[in-house]
Amino acid sequence: MTEQARVVSAERIIAAQPEVIFELIADPSQQPRWDGNDNLAEAAPGQRVHKTGDVFVMRITKDQLRENHVVEFDEGRRIAWLPSPVGETPPGHLWRWELEPRGDGSTIVRHTYDWTALTDEKRMVRARATTADSLRASIDRLAALAETAA
Known part of the structure; x- marks a missing residue:
């Protein structure tokens, strides 16, 4: 599989400020x-990310805990994390959000799933199943919340 196929991205404009x-x-x-x-x-609650190096914990629907290691952070503009089972080294897949303000009060939102460094064979099927459509679903839900709040 090519490296290009291991990076999936989607974007749209959301009618809300990046903040x-x-x-x-x-x-x-x-x-x-x-x-x-x-x-x-x-x-x-209380795990709001503030900088690169922060780690937040989520419970996923399989009733497992997952740590998320923040590896990119620019307040209001960019955040990315590497998920892993608690206490383990991240297996190499990254989730990134980038926000680009527009002059009209809206924001271009780009969501990327990058699994170029993924080494865990057990995660490959799920990684391949992550499509631009599934990323777009998150952006669309995020838009509904942000536009209501704006």
Whole structure:
């Protein structure tokens, strides 16, 4: 498989300021509200991400805990994390959100799933099943929340 096929991305314009949208992404307790993969069950409040190196914990729908290691962070503009089972080294797949403000009060939102460094064979089927449509579902749900809040 080519490296290009291991990076999936989707984007759209959301009629809200980047700060409103980013708050929904950077606060893990909000993520199950907009997860288009229906994979996230809950996250304890008080884990709002503030910098690279932060780690937040989610309970996924399989009733397992997952750590998310923040590897990119620019407040209001960019956040990315590497998920892993609790206490384990991340297996190499990355979730990234990028927000680009537009002059009219709206924001271009890009969501990317990058599994170029994924080494865990057990995760390959799920990685291949993550499509631009599934990423778009998360963006669409995020838009519904952000546009209502705006």
